[in-house]
Amino acid sequence: MPTRSELPTLPVLDAPSLRTRPPRAGARPDTGLEEYGTETTVLPSFHVWTLGCQMNMSDSEEMAGALLAAGCSEAAGIEQADLIVINTCSIREAAEHKVIGRMGVLGRLKEANPALRVVLTGCSVRADNQGVLQRRYPAVDLFLRPDEEPELTARLGLAGLTTADQLGDGRFQRVGRSVAATADRLPGTRAAAVEEGRIARSRGVKAWVPIVYGCDKTCTYCIVPFARGPERSRPYDDILAEVGQLAEAGYRELTLLGQNVNSWGHDLEPDRRFAHIAGGRELGRKQARDGRPDIAALLRGIDAIGDDEGSSGIGRVRFVTSHPWDLTDRLIAAMAECASVCEHLHLPVQSGDDEVLRRMGRQYTVEAYLDLVDRLRAAVPGISLTTDIITGFCGETEAQFESTLELLRRVRFDQVFAAAYSPRPGTPAVRLADDVPAAEKKRRLNELLAAQEAIGLELNQAWVGRRTEVLVDEIRQPRQHDHEVVAGRGPRLVGRNREHKLVHFDGPERLVGELVEVHIERAGPYALVGRRVGEPDHA
Numbered sequence: 001m002p003t004r005s006e007l008p009t010l011p012v013l014d015a016p017s018l019r020t021r022p023p024r025a026g027a028r029p030d031t032g033l034e035e036y037g038t039e040t041t042v043l044p045s046f047h048v049w050t051l052g053c054q055m056n057m058s059d060s061e062e063m064a065g066a067l068l069a070a071g072c073s074e075a076a077g078i079e080q081a082d083l084i085v086i087n088t089c090s091i092r093e094a095a096e097h098k099v100i101g102r103m104g105v106l107g108r109l110k111e112a113n114p115a116l117r118v119v120l121t122g123c124s125v126r127a128d129n130q131g132v133l134q135r136r137y138p139a140v141d142l143f144l145r146p147d148e149e150p151e152l153t154a155r156l157g158l159a160g161l162t163t164a165d166q167l168g169d170g171r172f173q174r175v176g177r178s179v180a181a182t183a184d185r186l187p188g189t190r191a192a193a194v195e196e197g198r199i200a201r202s203r204g205v206k207a208w209v210p211i212v213y214g215c216d217k218t219c220t221y222c223i224v225p226f227a228r229g230p231e232r233s234r235p236y237d238d239i240l241a242e243v244g245q246l247a248e249a250g251y252r253e254l255t256l257l258g259q260n261v262n263s264w265g266h267d268l269e270p271d272r273r274f275a276h277i278a279g280g281r282e283l284g285r286k287q288a289r290d291g292r293p294d295i296a297a298l299l300r301g302i303d304a305i306g307d308d309e310g311s312s313g314i315g316r317v318r319f320v321t322s323h324p325w326d327l328t329d330r331l332i333a334a335m336a337e338c339a340s341v342c343e344h345l346h347l348p349v350q351s352g353d354d355e356v357l358r359r360m361g362r363q364y365t366v367e368a369y370l371d372l373v374d375r376l377r378a379a380v381p382g383i384s385l386t387t388d389i390i391t392g393f394c395g396e397t398e399a400q401f402e403s404t405l406e407l408l409r410r411v412r413f414d415q416v417f418a419a420a421y422s423p424r425p426g427t428p429a430v431r432l433a434d435d436v437p438a439a440e441k442k443r444r445l446n447e448l449l450a451a452q453e454a455i456g457l458e459l460n461q462a463w464v465g466r467r468t469e470v471l472v473d474e475i476r477q478p479r480q481h482d483h484e485v486v487a488g489r490g491p492r493l494v495g496r497n498r499e500h501k502l503v504h505f506d507g508p509e510r511l512v513g514e515l516v517e518v519h520i521e522r523a524g525p526y527a528l529v530g531r532r533v534g535e536p537d538h539a
């Protein structure tokens with residue numbers, strides 16, 4: 001085993017391939033011994049630090065898979081790594097500060113291990129902010145935009161796994177006042193990674209499947225269209241092939257991913273199989289389908305995988321995130337009719353006031369949103385609904401904030417992910433006055449979360465006494481003050497039901513990854529607690 005100081009210095013940018021170990025700095029080779037040496041390849045051990053959304057987590061699985069396929073190994077932790085890949089989020093300033101605040105630590109790690117290389121990727125890296133990046137992230141050796149991530153191993157000189165035609169084609173497009181990369185190679189590189197088994201999936205029973213990259217929407221506060229470029233869909237057959245592979249491998253749940261997953265397919269070629277799909281959007285920017293596939297057709301295709309005799313299907317299918325523009329009746333009908341599609345939808349509303357929605361560029365009204373909620377609830381009884389809300393957006397008055405509280409009380413969401421507005425440089429909203437003071441944004445946020453906590457608790461209490469199917473995710477290690485772990489019943493397990501409720505119950509470790517029937521006995525605002533059906537209560 002080479003010691004850490006013997007590891008090669010990873011070249012960055014256009015460096016030759018790291019096939020053999022270069023002479024180590026400061027070493028005095030004994031030439032007489034050379035002929036006994038083997039041609040060793042010492043590849044770095046890596047650590048991927050992922051921030052942000054599930055799309056980032058999925059991208060990190062792909063990068064880790066590429067590094068493993070190149071012969072690298074996963075380090076025990078960030079401090080042991082010779083290569084650190086940071087997959088950033090820039091949705092709010094706080095997400096970027098998490099990484100900026102670690103530059104000092106990374107600098108010290110580099111002093112201790114001169115071979116250490118740091119790569120920064122994800123949404124903080126854009127086509128037009130290279131200068132800023134170097135000042136902001138001094139410990140970083142290489143910056144990759146999200147669309148450049150498939151180049152990781154090649155840019156490090158680690159492997160020729162990425163072929164030339166999959167690499168940068170340098171296409172860019174102006175998005176507002178910024179520039180975004182529009183290269184559409186991501187669907188192709190994903191397909192290659194799937195075919196070659198180069199995705200280091202972090203979990204054995206639940207899988208993420210990206211289906212559309214980028215975003216075409218018009219939200220004025222959002223950095224995503226600038227960070228990830230316009231929407232580019234993966235082909236129908238590629239997605240079905242990946243899902244088929246997951247079904248064969250025994251995965252029980254998959255989540256289709258995209259910044260706007262329900263607009264999938266509009267940019268694909270018309271296809272005879274989808275000639276019956278004609279309608280378009282009713283909200284937002286108009287768009288006709290004209291024989292192109294839509295997410296309803298995709299869900300039906302995935303749902304049918306288990307129908308052929310002898311082939312296993314995926315029991316649970318989810319998709320995030322949906323934009324109200326693309327929540328068509330066809331999609332609602334597919335959700336209602338496909339047994340595998342879970343009874344849960346995350347449908348960000350952002351505000352309960354039409355004027356604020358207009359300034360946010362959401363292009364729907366509260367009434368239109370409520371109409372969607374009614375249609376969903378009529379078609380999928382018991383569906384659980386979650387949403388995103390921003391408090392203190394530019395010009396939001398107290399009365400407009402009250403309208404958002406009113407919307408919460410009307411819809412009664414199962415869960416709300418809320419954040420105070422954070423202006424993002426380069427987005428259209430920076431031209432509006434950020435005139436709600438920080439303390440006021442925070443007060444509104446806290447008031448909103450408190451209102452939601454009461455609603456969440458009431459909705460969860462309605463689960464008490466019911467049975468529900470839980471896919472067990474993990475063992476939750478009992479904390480010392482956790483008096484609730486009942487001795488003798490084994491560790492406390494945590495999983496989710498189809499409605500995406502977090503459920504805790506006791507049971508043996510072997511249940512991790514299994515579907516278990518749980519009888520709900522207690523409820524809190526954020527989770528349910530129950531007992532495995534069939535387990536005696538005095539165990």
Ligand code: 5AD
Nearest residue numbers: 091221222348388389419420421422
């Ligand atoms: N400030 C605060 N929250 C934001 N979001 C997106 N951009 C911003 C911003 N600039 C929130 C939205 C979105 C979620 C992913 O993050 O609610 O739905």
Ligand code: SF4
Nearest residue numbers: 052053089090091123
């Ligand atoms: Fe963050 Fe959005 Fe990028 Fe996800 S897509 S990492 S939420 S900025």
